[in-house]
Amino acid sequence: MKLLAIETSCDETAIAILECTGDDTAAQFTILGNTLLSQIEIHRPYGGVFPALAKREHAKNLVPILEATLSEAEMLREDTQAIPADVRERILKILEREPDLGEAFMTSLSEMETPDIDAIAVTAGPGLEPALWVGVNFARALAVLWDKPLISTNHMEGHTLSALVTEVPDSNARVFDLKDVQLPLLALLISGGHTEIVGANTWREYRLVGQTRDDAVGEAFDKVARMMHLPYPGGPEISKLAERNREDGGSNPYTLPRPMIDTKDCDFSFSGLKTSVLYLVKDKELSELDKQQLAHAFEDAVSDVLYTKTSKALIETGAKSLAIGGGVSASTHIRRYFQEHLPEDHPEVKLFVPPKFLTGDNAVMIGIAAYYSYLHKEFIEVDALTANGNRSLSKKS
Numbered sequence: 140m141k142l143l144a145i146e147t148s149c150d151e152t153a154i155a156i157l158e159c160t161g162d163d164t165a166a167q168f169t170i171l172g173n174t175l176l177s178q179i180e181i182h183r184p185y186g187g188v189f190p191a192l193a194k195r196e197h198a199k200n201l202v203p204i205l206e207a208t209l210s211e212a213e214m215l216r217e218d219t220q221a222i223p224a225d226v227r228e229r230i231l232k233i234l235e236r237e238p239d240l241g242e243a244f245m246t247s248l249s250e251m252e253t254p255d256i257d258a259i260a261v262t263a264g265p266g267l268e269p270a271l272w273v274g275v276n277f278a279r280a281l282a283v284l285w286d287k288p289l290i291s292t293n294h295m296e297g298h299t300l301s302a303l304v305t306e307v308p309d310s311n312a313r314v315f316d317l318k319d320v321q322l323p324l325l326a327l328l329i330s331g332g333h334t335e336i337v338g339a340n341t342w343r344e345y346r347l348v349g350q351t352r353d354d355a356v357g358e359a360f361d362k363v364a365r366m367m368h369l370p371y372p373g374g375p376e377i378s379k380l381a382e383r384n385r386e387d388g389g390s391n392p393y394t395l396p397r398p399m400i401d402t403k404d405c406d407f408s409f410s411g412l413k414t415s416v417l418y419l420v421k422d423k424e425l426s427e428l429d430k431q432q433l434a435h436a437f438e439d440a441v442s443d444v445l446y447t448k449t450s451k452a453l454i455e456t457g458a459k460s461l462a463i464g465g466g467v468s469a470s471t472h473i474r475r476y477f478q479e480h481l482p483e484d485h486p487e488v489k490l491f492v493p494p495k496f497l498t499g500d501n502a503v504m505i506g507i508a509a510y511y512s513y514l515h516k517e518f519i520e521v522d523a524l525t526a527n528g529n530r531s532l533s534k535k536s
């Protein structure tokens with residue numbers, strides 16, 4: 140089957156078309172089209188994501204991105220059939236909050252043949268609600284126009300399941316298998332908005348094992364980067380600086396605390412760590428070496444805490460598979476840390492990390508998660524689909 144997936148939960152506008160085969164135990168995903176437009180440059184002057192701007196940019200970019208994705212998938216064909224008046228009216232009503240999008244939609248889609256897809260999936264949460272709504276309404280409008288089933292996808296399930304795929308050799312990052320995942324599964328989800336450990340004894344039935352009590356780990360990376368006057372988003376910048384210091388021998392006068400590392404639960408706290416960095420950088424002119432050493436100390440502290448708590452959760456849950464997902468899973472050091480320590484401490488656990496291009500927000504991961512909904516006929520009516528900024532993975536919503 141073929142699936143069109145849409146992601147607009149934060150500052151990336153993304154659409155992918157996947158061909159999906161197989162079942163819960165062994166599935167294969169072929170990327171037929173994948174377009175992603177990052178708004179990083181637009182939000183950079185604000186040092187973070189500005190929701191009203193994110194919403195505006197999604198509305199502006201969805202139609203061109205849809206065209207680009209369909210074109211890449213060789214599904215963009217001209218058609219001259221007029222849209223019936225009642226369908227047109229219903230679509231304009233769905234898109235009434237984004238009038239420019241409504242207009243662009245009508246202009247472009249009225250000249251387009253219905254593509255050969257079987258369902259439309261969209262991120263319905265968690266994320267920035269105004270941003271989510273644009274994608275949700277766009278997906279609803281497409282479902283009405285093309286008369287296709289609609290799937291409401293959880294962003295965090297996208298991060299979880301996309302971590303479990305492996306590239307089929309020589310497929311040029313186009314074909315991915317998702318198979319041989321032994322249960323129980325544990326997922327460490329580390330992104331800009333979330334830091335949580337989620338367990339699943341049964342495939343796709345998630346329960347919360349631990350979570351941050353304050354900042355998400357990506358948020359801490361970004362805030363520490365801002366203290367060092369590094370550009371947004373700071374995560375990759377911190378990671379790069381830290382890696383440079385390690386390559387140069389790793390000497391480091393700085394040590395930072397490991398908050399909550401010894402507590403019995405599997406929860407995290409990163410705001411104290413951030414404050415410790417603030418004391419070190421306050422009123423100080425930082426040299427390039429200072430920045431590298433601080434970044435190194437910070438990333439080491441984060442890695443120790445993430446690993447220790449995940450290790451505890453692995454023992455508690457008896458998990459056989461560990462997936463690490465979300466934007467921060469792009470960190471070379473965090474990956475290496477788990478790859479080095481896990482075989483020794485938990486030889487029975489298989490580690491899954493996503494291909495780098497699937498670590499940050501993207502629509503491929505939404506398509507991957509949505510396929511399992513499709514297999515189980517978890518569709519939603521056009522008028523029932525809403526965005527939910529706080530949607531949780533462990534509660535059905």
Ligand code: KG4
Nearest residue numbers: 330331332357374378466467469470499500
């Ligand atoms: O999953 P994601 O793209 O968006 C959310 O759902 O939040 O995660 C974005 C976060 C940002 O905080 C960014 O700084 C961080 O992931 N990030 C990194 C790296 N690449 C992105 N953090 C550490 N090292 C990286 N290489």
Ligand code: ZN
Nearest residue numbers: 330466499500
């Ligand atoms: Zn994300």
